[in-house]
Amino acid sequence: MSATSHPSTPASIDAIYRAHHGWLLGWFRRRLGGASCAADLAHDTFVRLMLSRDALSLAEPRAFLRTLAHGVVVNHWRRQDIERAWREALAVLPEPMAPSPEERLMALETLCRIDAMLDRLNPKARAAFLLSQLDGLTYAEIGTQLKVSERMMKKYMAQAMLQCLLLAEQP
Incomplete structure (x- = not known):
């Protein structure tokens, strides 16, 4: 061959x-x-x-x-x-609070890694995680919204948290 x-x-x-x-x-x-x-x-x-x-x-x-x-x-x-x-989020910050170019790059890289991590989750696990972390909903509230049991919610959150831990371990 x-x-x-x-x-x-x-x-x-x-x-x-x-x-x-x-x-x-x-x-x-x-x-x-x-x-x-x-x-x-x-x-x-x-x-x-x-x-x-x-x-x-x-x-x-x-x-x-x-x-x-x-x-x-x-x-x-x-x-x-x-x-x-x-860039839009930075534009509304007062000049003294604006991060340095190095901090901006690090934050942007982190945001991209978080986005990729969220994309690896199944859609319901991603929705559960975001509703919990961004909207502050309880597992019961999220379960009702997603039409899943509270037990399933715990499973989704465990999946998301595992991905967060793996992300945190990356250099």
Whole structure:
């Protein structure tokens, strides 16, 4: 079997890169209106390809790259939304209370990590966690709103809290 039949090998990743990088770059430019970040996002897509367990059995590299690229562009849009909301929140702060550029970057990175953590939760667990933490509702109130038992609420909150602990352990 040749090296090009195993996409996880450097030679085959290189072959996929050479064969599909230009197409992928164009795909990002079309999705993002010719954005200058298209090259960075294409790079991120190939990094995901290299890290993928599915890369060992690629029959259709372009279709797989498109799937990976879709996730990359969705994450890009989500990050832009978070950055926009963060800038809007900072704009209303009085100048002496405004965080330094370093603090702003750290806060933005933390917000993006929290967003990714929330996205990993199932929808009801995410809703339960947010209703508890942001709205201050009790488990019984949330259970009524989500039409689940209080026992299920405890399970959802345990899932969310576990994700919070895992997030806190990350560097």
